[in-house]
Amino acid sequence: MKQSEYQKDDSIGSMNRHKIMAAAEYEFALHGYAGTRVQHIADRAQLPKTNVLYYFKCKEGLYLALLEEILSLWNGQFDEATAEDDPAVILAAYIRDKMTKARQRSAASKVFALEIINGAPNLNTFFREQHCQWMAGRVQVLYSWMAQGKMKALNPEYLLFHIWATCQHYADFAAQITQLKGKPMGEPEFAEATDNLIELILTGCGLTVPERF
Amino acid sequence: MKQSEYQKDDSIGSMNRHKIMAAAEYEFALHGYAGTRVQHIADRAQLPKTNVLYYFKCKEGLYLALLEEILSLWNGQFDEATAEDDPAVILAAYIRDKMTKARQRSAASKVFALEIINGAPNLNTFFREQHCQWMAGRVQVLYSWMAQGKMKALNPEYLLFHIWATCQHYADFAAQITQLKGKPMGEPEFAEATDNLIELILTGCGLTVPERF
DNA sequence: CAAAAACCAGACCAACTGGTCAAGTTTTGG
DNA sequence: CCAAAACTTGACCAGTTGGTCTGGTTTTTG
Numbered sequence: 008m009k010q011s012e013y014q015k016d017d018s019i020g021s022m023n024r025h026k027i028m029a030a031a032e033y034e035f036a037l038h039g040y041a042g043t044r045v046q047h048i049a050d051r052a053q054l055p056k057t058n059v060l061y062y063f064k065c066k067e068g069l070y071l072a073l074l075e076e077i078l079s080l081w082n083g084q085f086d087e088a089t090a091e092d093d094p095a096v097i098l099a100a101y102i103r104d105k106m107t108k109a110r111q112r113s114a115a116s117k118v119f120a121l122e123i124i125n126g127a128p129n130l131n132t133f134f135r136e137q138h139c140q141w142m143a144g145r146v147q148v149l150y151s152w153m154a155q156g157k158m159k160a161l162n163p164e165y166l167l168f169h170i171w172a173t174c175q176h177y178a179d180f181a182a183q184i185t186q187l188k189g190k191p192m193g194e195p196e197f198a199e200a201t202d203n204l205i206e207l208i209l210t211g212c213g214l215t216v217p218e219r220f
Numbered sequence: 221m222k223q224s225e226y227q228k229d230d231s232i233g234s235m236n237r238h239k240i241m242a243a244a245e246y247e248f249a250l251h252g253y254a255g256t257r258v259q260h261i262a263d264r265a266q267l268p269k270t271n272v273l274y275y276f277k278c279k280e281g282l283y284l285a286l287l288e289e290i291l292s293l294w295n296g297q298f299d300e301a302t303a304e305d306d307p308a309v310i311l312a313a314y315i316r317d318k319m320t321k322a323r324q325r326s327a328a329s330k331v332f333a334l335e336i337i338n339g340a341p342n343l344n345t346f347f348r349e350q351h352c353q354w355m356a357g358r359v360q361v362l363y364s365w366m367a368q369g370k371m372k373a374l375n376p377e378y379l380l381f382h383i384w385a386t387c388q389h390y391a392d393f394a395a396q397i398t399q400l401k402g403k404p405m406g407e408p409e410f411a412e413a414t415d416n417l418i419e420l421i422l423t424g425c426g427l428t429v430p431e432r433f
Numbered sequence: 434c435a436a437a438a439a440c441c442a443g444a445c446c447a448a449c450t451g452g453t454c455a456a457g458t459t460t461t462g463g
Numbered sequence: 464c465c466a467a468a469a470c471t472t473g474a475c476c477a478g479t480t481g482g483t484c485t486g487g488t489t490t491t492t493g
Contacts, residue, residue: 019460020469037338042254045451055472060452062470117337120392124330125250127395135399142400159423165416168397172389173382179333182340184381186348187355203378210372211420232490233439258481268442273482275440 024062026052031073036117040070071129074122077115078134080108090151094158095214099205105174106201116178159213166212173204237275239265244286249330253283284342287335290328291347293321299354303364307371308427312418318387319414329391372426379425386417
């Protein structure tokens with residue numbers, strides 16, 4: 008029983024909390040907030056329903072806790088890029104990172120997507136302001152890259168939207184893609200899609216794909 | 221009372237059916253299938269709830285009817301393109317068409333997106349086969365364009381996914397975009413986004429944006 | 434113009450579901 | 464070792480919701 012500084016990770020409470028969150032992520036992603044049954048979350052977590060309500064006051068509380076955890080995942084290397092960096096390297100890494108997350112955390116991605124489609128009624132003002140600030144910073148970096156002639160002049164906002172859209176698509180629309188390809192996308196397919204996307208976007212920005220990628 | 225050949229369009233029944241479908245599209249898009257209340261659809265259609273159940277056997281029947289109508293909208297000019305056409309013209313028109321639909325039928329787009337995210341449990345095999353055939357045909361045309369040297373060699377499947385993803389994003393994630401831009405996208409913003417997207421994708425495919433666009 | 438078909442709508446209900454309660458058992462900490 | 468805190472769980476309930484039933488009104492049609 009090595010508890011070290013993180014005693015909570017061993018406690019029975021935090022273990023159950025974690026199991027419940029994982030089950031909730033799966034259920035909410037598949038059925039949406041209203042379509043998800045607390046009972047089903049409990050079943051998936053292998054706990055009685057009452058136990059779920061013991062750890063999280065109510066269904067909405069569980070959903071909000073999950074949403075907050077998901078939002079904290081949405082950060083990446085691009086966050087610290089500056090005007091001095093090479094846009095080709097930064098953007099390629101950003102796209103690669105987003106694609107990896109789309110593959111590994113597709114359920115989280117779906118929960119987020121559902122929240123936005125429903126009008127984002129549960130994203131508090133803190134997140135919104137934080138998000139806007141992040142955006143403003145990235146737009147400035149992109150503008151300075153363009154001013155330096157490092158890349159083609161495009162509207163940076165739309166460029167970011169296009170990157171998000173494509174990466175998110177591989178998580179959210181996996182069912183459609185599986186249908187059309189005849190089988191689910193595995194690791195090699197994701198790698199190919201990622202390379203294709205990097206090639207498409209970077210070329211579209213007037214950049215050359217870095218050799219190291 | 222000019223009924224011409226379409227007598228059904230004047231009948232009180234089809235008018236109500238239409239009102240209900242429009243209300244259902246709005247409600248399902250905003251709250252998902254499970255989160256939508258038949259009562260709310262009735263309220264929005266300005267009819268008593270019993271009337272909604274009169275025209276459509278049940279909630280699920282209404283949803284399926286709506287879904288079928290939505291699927292029939294998802295066709296465009298690209299459907300008839302051949303190896304002889306100019307890929308720049310065809311793809312630019314395809315993107316423009318998809319963006320227009322994303323703007324004008326955003327609720328329909330959201331209902332479709334929700335269905336896919338939930339694993340597409342209501343898309344019957346007919347639609348699936350039809351969809352796969354469409355895809356196979358388009359992939360062949362794209363391959364022949366590439367073989368003729370008309371455009372850069374890319375995986376055509378992923379190219380189509382990227383186009384769908386970006387256009388759909390402007391409908392489904394409108395809430396996020398509105399938040400980040402500080403105001404909802406109007407017609408001029410959509411025009412700018414469309415031009416940006418066409419520029420990005422066509423350049424990424426090694427094409428030049430047609431002057432006429 | 435009559436009767437049949439289509440349409441309208443209030444009252445009602447059975448099933449489901451989020452959430453509570455109370456009575457336990459286990460774990461923790463001094 | 465013991466008491467308090469944390470955890471577990473079956474029984475239960477109140478509100479909601481999709482859907483039915485019945486009796487009526489309007490529209491269509493032969």
